[in-house]
Amino acid sequence: MSERMKPALLFGPLVLFLCLAYFVPFLGVMQWSVTLPEPGVGQYVKAVSDPLIISVFIRTFRICLIVTILSIAAAYCIAYIWVRGTPMQRLAMEICILIPFWISILTRAFGWVALLTNRGLINTWLQQIGIISEPLTLVRNEFGVVLGMTHFLIPFAVFPIASAMRSLDERVLMAARGMGATRLRTFWAIFVPMTLPGVLGAGIIVFVFALGFFITPAILGGGRSVMIAELIYLRLFQSPDWGLGAAMSVILMLIVAGLLALMMRYARPKSMLR
Amino acid sequence: MGKRQGAAELTAVGIGKTFGDFHALRDISLTIGSGEFLTLLGPSGSGKSTFLMILAGFEEATSGTLKKDGVDITRVPAEKRAFGMVFQGYALFPHMTVEQNIAFPLQVQGRAPGEIKILVDDMIDRVGLRGHEKKRPAGLSGGQQQRVALARALVFEPAVLLLDEPFSALDKNLRVSMQEEVRRLHQELGTTFVFVTHDQSEALALSTRIGIFNHGHLQQLDTPKQVYERPANRFVAEFLGDVNILPLSEAQATGHGGEAVFEGRPIRLIAPGEAVTKQFAIRPEHMVLSEKAPDDGNMLQAEIEGVTYLGSETRFALKTLGGTPIVLQMPTREVSAGFEPGRMVWAGWPATQGFFVGS
Numbered sequence: 001m002s003e004r005m006k007p008a009l010l011f012g013p014l015v016l017f018l019c020l021a022y023f024v025p026f027l028g029v030m031q032w033s034v035t036l037p038e039p040g041v042g043q044y045v046k047a048v049s050d051p052l053i054i055s056v057f058i059r060t061f062r063i064c065l066i067v068t069i070l071s072i073a074a075a076y077c078i079a080y081i082w083v084r085g086t087p088m089q090r091l092a093m094e095i096c097i098l099i100p101f102w103i104s105i106l107t108r109a110f111g112w113v114a115l116l117t118n119r120g121l122i123n124t125w126l127q128q129i130g131i132i133s134e135p136l137t138l139v140r141n142e143f144g145v146v147l148g149m150t151h152f153l154i155p156f157a158v159f160p161i162a163s164a165m166r167s168l169d170e171r172v173l174m175a176a177r178g179m180g181a182t183r184l185r186t187f188w189a190i191f192v193p194m195t196l197p198g199v200l201g202a203g204i205i206v207f208v209f210a211l212g213f214f215i216t217p218a219i220l221g222g223g224r225s226v227m228i229a230e231l232i233y234l235r236l237f238q239s240p241d242w243g244l245g246a247a248m249s250v251i252l253m254l255i256v257a258g259l260l261a262l263m264m265r266y267a268r269p270k271s272m273l274r
Numbered sequence: 275m276g277k278r279q280g281a282a283e284l285t286a287v288g289i290g291k292t293f294g295d296f297h298a299l300r301d302i303s304l305t306i307g308s309g310e311f312l313t314l315l316g317p318s319g320s321g322k323s324t325f326l327m328i329l330a331g332f333e334e335a336t337s338g339t340l341k342k343d344g345v346d347i348t349r350v351p352a353e354k355r356a357f358g359m360v361f362q363g364y365a366l367f368p369h370m371t372v373e374q375n376i377a378f379p380l381q382v383q384g385r386a387p388g389e390i391k392i393l394v395d396d397m398i399d400r401v402g403l404r405g406h407e408k409k410r411p412a413g414l415s416g417g418q419q420q421r422v423a424l425a426r427a428l429v430f431e432p433a434v435l436l437l438d439e440p441f442s443a444l445d446k447n448l449r450v451s452m453q454e455e456v457r458r459l460h461q462e463l464g465t466t467f468v469f470v471t472h473d474q475s476e477a478l479a480l481s482t483r484i485g486i487f488n489h490g491h492l493q494q495l496d497t498p499k500q501v502y503e504r505p506a507n508r509f510v511a512e513f514l515g516d517v518n519i520l521p522l523s524e525a526q527a528t529g530h531g532g533e534a535v536f537e538g539r540p541i542r543l544i545a546p547g548e549a550v551t552k553q554f555a556i557r558p559e560h561m562v563l564s565e566k567a568p569d570d571g572n573m574l575q576a577e578i579e580g581v582t583y584l585g586s587e588t589r590f591a592l593k594t595l596g597g598t599p600i601v602l603q604m605p606t607r608e609v610s611a612g613f614e615p616g617r618m619v620w621a622g623w624p625a626t627q628g629f630f631v632g633s
Contacts, residue, residue, distance in 0.1 A: 171365035174332055179379035179430065180356040189378070193369040 036243030043247035060228040064210040067149045075157030083165040109219040140222030148220040157202040164198025204263040282433035283308040289338035298324040311467040313477040316487030358427035358435040366411040373407040379430040397425040437469045508631040520554045537596035556628040558603040568622035
């Protein structure tokens, strides 16, 4: 075997696996979308004209946007302390980032339900200390979905942001301070713009991830705040409308592909500096 | 923009710095005169960069005091000192254009936009960056980035400019032209420059005075000529360039220098105030090779062991009759055709050259 073929041996199995497990089935889904129940693009027309589907798409985008902004804001603070804090603060942040990773998404969703329901910990506590008289509706609505998703996605935003913060040359910050810039000014004029590529990358990762969320909105939305993945599931498994579900999947897939292309183009750290 | 008014004098008294058990600096006391070009020279880990960081205010001294024009600034943070600083690797703001980089310190000071534009424009001309104003640092060559760093550090007319190995990333030709540029800026602006380097020739070429550091101690602080020709100790002598060390069998002080004996030959040094030791040092380029014994001055007979052609200079490896290896370097145009390996020759030098060193 020639030297040139050796790398192929290393990544070949992965490519093969992705083809068999993702690409071939996806071709099947594409086929359904234009053949079921009859050949043609009728299901796509329906997917972009049905008011219910459009409203679910809009809700999905709204929730994902809010979740992305909240996750990024929280992740920026966490990453900052993780990268630039004292050794004790760093350890604390590492624990906060890693422990949620070890708990299943399902457990976490039900954990939030236990906290947020009318007779859950938060409402009981707030009523006991007399801040509210009636329980607040914290779950089975968009609020619960946003909270649960944000909680899940923060760590995924922390890593790219922390990596951008780590690769920043300390001397650049010293240079700004040496010229008389206060810490606050150095942070806003130098630190934030220089870590922006990491923020954009994290934003797209979180947004794309959030678009496909299924379990968390299903549990914390309680059927009242349906997102697109849940709607696709309902079309495929509860109403035998495979063609429409497949068409919606393909549309979602295209949106995700477009966003990833955008990330490749603009969110690479170096593209900012050119 | 003429000579600037604000050049400051810095005085360090007993500055020490420890990192845990490690003494980075011990008891450094020196005065950097207003408008001076002082170079801190030493091998890596000698403490020179730590001292510069203490001057800049990025590190706090463990002991001692630092004064600017007589005012104690030991505990004043870097942002309040506002000295200009050129970092190793330049530390430009990558998300800003050349213009924005240079304007930043002025904006921090809250200058009027009109004034900022005039000062930035002037600085861009001074460092020869006209035509590159709108580029980002990543689009510039190493030398151009260096110029931006200089412009940015000088535009707000700091009382002191600190330079931390600014040329270490540049190739030799560019380094020499940047040295010229820095020297010209220093003369034009009259600001106090403190320059850190481990490059001896750079230090000798640029400075009004050189402070030589080793193991956290200031070994010597003097003019380039003095540190090169009258080094305070063997470390300074060897760090600043090649030096031949001749062990002496006898040595005594005379009123105006010293007299000694090396391998049975007399050596005389005329240097008032020189402390006489048992070792005599002479730099390779201070000796001249000749076929016959010179009429006067000091001389040694030796055999040529090797010849290295260096372009304008030629270097000879010699061995004295007593077996001591000696290196001699002289202009190539003065080299006679017969100076080849195996030949017995004379190495001579005037009584005003050389120095005694401790062991």
